[in-house]
Amino acid sequence: MMNDKKSPVQKFLEGKGFYIALALCVAGTGTAAWLAVNRTIDDIDDQNQKILESRPQTEDFTDPGEVDAEQNGVTISSEGEDSSSDASSSQEPAAQPSGGSASSVPQNTSALQFSLPVAGEKLNPYSGGKLVKDATLGEWRTHDGLDLGAAKGTPVYAAAEGTVASVKEDGLWGTVITIDHANGLSTVYCGIADAAVHEGDEVAAREQIGAVGQIPCELSLEDHLHFAVQKDGKWVDPLSSLGLA
Known part of the structure; x- marks a missing residue:
């Protein structure tokens, strides 16, 4: 009968081999999943950056005060608009009172x-x-x-x-x-x-x-x-x- 001369390490591996293999498989699966998630996040960041770069650098901005004015029926003239006609009309003399009062x-x-x-x-x-x-x-x-x-x-x-x-x-x-x-x-x-x-x-x-x-x-x-x-x-x-x- 042959003497069992296996080392303690070999004996440990023979007894625990299944579990070690299982642990290695789990670790490998986790690493693969992490790599996949990280790659997905990187792809999303790249897409967002491309979207931001593709948008115009300047956008129309509406002053909240203008919104309130428009809702209240107030007309706001844009900057640089010719208002000479309004100015001239505001300078017209007021109508004089008619007769029939103390002014007569x-x-x-x-x-x-x-x-x-x-x-x-x-x-x-x-x-x-x-x-x-x-x-x-x-x-x-x-x-x-x-x-x-x-x-x-x-x-x-x-x-x-x-x-x-x-x-x-x-x-x-x-x-x-x-x-x-x-x-x-x-x-x-x-x-x-x-x-x-x-x-x-x-x-x-x-x-x-x-x-x-x-x-x-x-x-x-x-x-x-x-x-x-x-x-x-x-x-x-x-x-x-x-x-x-």
């Missing part, structure tokens, strides 16, 4: 002929900003108009043509009618009875606007009309400002 008041004072609203005695003159004693109120006040003596019920006429700016009730001055004329001139009639005009009315020179009534803050004086004039909203001398001095 005569604009040339030299064409107006002023006259006193009542033919009466000049009782108390314009004080020119100085304080005078009010006999009714017992106070020192400026007298901003001219008192013209006239009995109650005497007709009061417009000093010149113009537009009735207001007809108001005042606790001190009674019914007050204001008429606008040209160049910032306004005539004011205080203590009117039976007002014959309304705000917005066009009046002619010497047209009756009411009658002499009562002035609460000047009851101590004889019956009269308080007549005043404003220039650009400031009180002025009725006689000199209207050329009646």
Whole structure:
């Protein structure tokens, strides 16, 4: 009988050979799979690079602000577009207002002929900003108009043509009618009875606007009309400002 002189390595290989072969097969299969995946990834990268290189270098870009503007119905002009027609149209003068409003008041004072609203005695003159004693109120006040003596019920006429700016009730001055004329001139009639005009009315020179009534803050004086004039909203001398001095 022959002696078994196989080395320990040979004995190990004979006993474990199957498993070693199996392990080598698995390792080989894994290596092949890894190589295949790696090659596939490389191919995908190459294809992507070719696609990127084949695309145009510049692309149209839309500003988000332009998108919002278009959605809101706003027209955006492209850069460099000729806008001279728009500029010229924007410089066209605006249409002038038509007649039938306060703008229809005569604009040339030299064409107006002023006259006193009542033919009466000049009782108390314009004080020119100085304080005078009010006999009714017992106070020192400026007298901003001219008192013209006239009995109650005497007709009061417009000093010149113009537009009735207001007809108001005042606790001190009674019914007050204001008429606008040209160049910032306004005539004011205080203590009117039976007002014959309304705000917005066009009046002619010497047209009756009411009658002499009562002035609460000047009851101590004889019956009269308080007549005043404003220039650009400031009180002025009725006689000199209207050329009646």
